[in-house]
Every structure is written in C-alpha cells, then in structure tokens.
Amino acid sequence: MINHDEEAAVRPRTLAWVSRHLKVGERVVNTEALHGGITAEIRRLTVGTPDGGTRGLVLRSFVDSRYLGHAADWLSREVNALTLLTGTGVPAPGLVAVDPTAVHCEYPSLLMTYMEGRTVLDDEGLETRVPLLARQLVTIHAVRPTRPLQEYVAWTTADTVVVPEGADAAVWAAAINVIRKPAPPYEGCFLHRDFQPGNVLFDERRSQSTGARITGVVDWAAASWGPADLDVAHCSTNFALLHGPAWGLRFAEAYEEVGGVLAAAASERLYWQVRDALACSEEMQQVAQPWREAGRTELTTRVVAERLDAYVTALMHTV
Incomplete structure (x- = not known):
C-alpha cells in the first residue's frame, strides 16, 4: 500500500x-x-x-x-x-x-x-451558500424515520457555561437564566444535530454561471430526534463564529424563507438559539482549531470567543 x-x-x-x-x-x-x-x-x-x-x-x-x-x-x-x-x-x-x-x-x-466535494468556510460567496444550506436543512428535517430515533442530547447546562473574558456579565447572566427554564414544547423532526458549514460538501468544479451545488452532508454521529430550531440554532452559531454575528441571525431567516418552520414564539426561538451558543463557550479551542487547520488562520480562540460574546449579546437584544 x-x-x-x-x-x-x-x-x-x-x-x-x-x-x-x-x-x-x-x-x-x-x-x-x-x-x-x-x-x-x-x-x-x-x-x-x-x-x-x-x-x-x-x-x-x-x-x-x-x-x-x-x-x-x-x-x-x-x-x-x-x-x-x-x-x-x-x-x-x-x-x-x-x-x-x-x-x-x-x-x-x-x-x-467517499463523497466528492469540499467544505467551504470562506467569507466569499456566503450570500449564495446560505440559502443552499438552509434549503438542504429543510430537506433533512422533512425525512420521516421508519423507526424511533434517540432524543437529542443537550450539550450544555446553566452551571457549566464559561463566560468569555471581557464579556458583559449582566448579558451573559440573563442568557444563562434563559436555559435554566424547562425546554419549550416542540414538534419533533429528524435532526442532523451538527449541521454546519464544516459538515457540508460543495462541488468545487462548478462554474460561476452554473452556481454552487451541495454534493454531500457528512458526520451523522449525533443524528437524533428533536426541534428543528436546535439544528438551525447550531448552524447559526457556527455562522456567527465563522463570519460574524449578523450571519448567525441571517441563517434563521434564510431557513424560514425556503419553507422551514421554527417555533412561533420569539421566547421559544431564543431558548434554542441561546442554548446552542452557550454550549460553544465550553470548547472555544476545539471549535476554532479545525477552522484554522482548514485555512481560516485568523480565527484564533480569542477571536472566536469575541464573536461568540457579540452573538450572544445580539441574541439577547432581539427580545
């Protein structure tokens, strides 16, 4: 060999x-x-x-x-x-x-x-990729399991959140209090549970005229049953850390624009958004390292922590 x-x-x-x-x-x-x-x-x-x-x-x-x-x-x-x-x-x-x-x-x-294609983590072309990713996630959520799936697992608790250095303590305390409450009721669906740009492959041979195309979705090790909001929140957090807080907020909008259905109440949406964002606080180094290995060398642990703080602050200001 x-x-x-x-x-x-x-x-x-x-x-x-x-x-x-x-x-x-x-x-x-x-x-x-x-x-x-x-x-x-x-x-x-x-x-x-x-x-x-x-x-x-x-x-x-x-x-x-x-x-x-x-x-x-x-x-x-x-x-x-x-x-x-x-x-x-x-x-x-x-x-x-x-x-x-x-x-x-x-x-x-x-x-x-093996699936052809490559992950794309660059800022360039983001406006084109966001609706493609949103549409792909809607398709995943539409899959109807033929047998029961394991329920989703929460990746953080109110007592394990790590507040980034320099963050507004009052904002983070309010965010932590959001997830101290019981999870809102939801209509479950099939979840990827780690749907984010690092687990989606694109056809890199497509010309500019034919546009981008998703060729694969990988890493289904956390697949489970739960609220669509949770998958959307996870991808939103990744967008916020990769590209800035505004893109985290944008992905949820794109999901609905292509037919996805999220919780009707703003407070319920906030619960899932905050729960996922706070989970990242416990593993900043692990989150940032694969992105740097993929070429986003500017995404140091400190930069990612600052973006997480800005995203959590933006979420708390939406209510």
Missing part, C-alpha cells in the same frame, strides 16, 4: 478489517488523513479495482480516550442515520461496515463511501 503521509497510515487490524469488506480483487492503494474533525480520526482510502480504476472510501476511527466512551453510541446513531437516508435524496455517505466496540479494529470504526 502506498502511503504518502505517515499520519494517514491505517493500523494493521483496522486495515485487515477494511480489506474484508472490499470487493473481490480490490485493495487499498493509498490513504490520506482528512482534517477538520474534532472527535475522531478520518481518512480517505483509495481503493484499486480489478479493471485498473479506483474508488474512494472514508474510515472514521475514535482514538481519543476522551471520546471512546461515547463511540458506540455515536456510531450507532450514524449507522441508523445513513440507513434511514438511503434513497431519500439527502446526499449522505453510504454505509459499508461498522465495528462499534472495536472487536475487529484497534479502535471503534466506521467505513463508508
């Missing part, structure tokens, strides 16, 4: 497991580390076919001790989501194999088909 990047090397037991799930006459001829993930190692595998061609697979392995305890649950969610999405028109990877408890691999692993 050719490996041009030592970091991309697949561990022996895992490689043997992957090989058992290839077609007759196929073999892995190259591996490449894919950056941008926080909880798992992700590698692109190039598979040589008997006719001299190649095809791509993606291997996700949970190797970090901080996340091993969650790996089986996350992989189960992802397998269920990929199975559910087959034939729905949502561009998601195809499931090949899974080893959720590392019976065959060195670490819990998932093997799936």
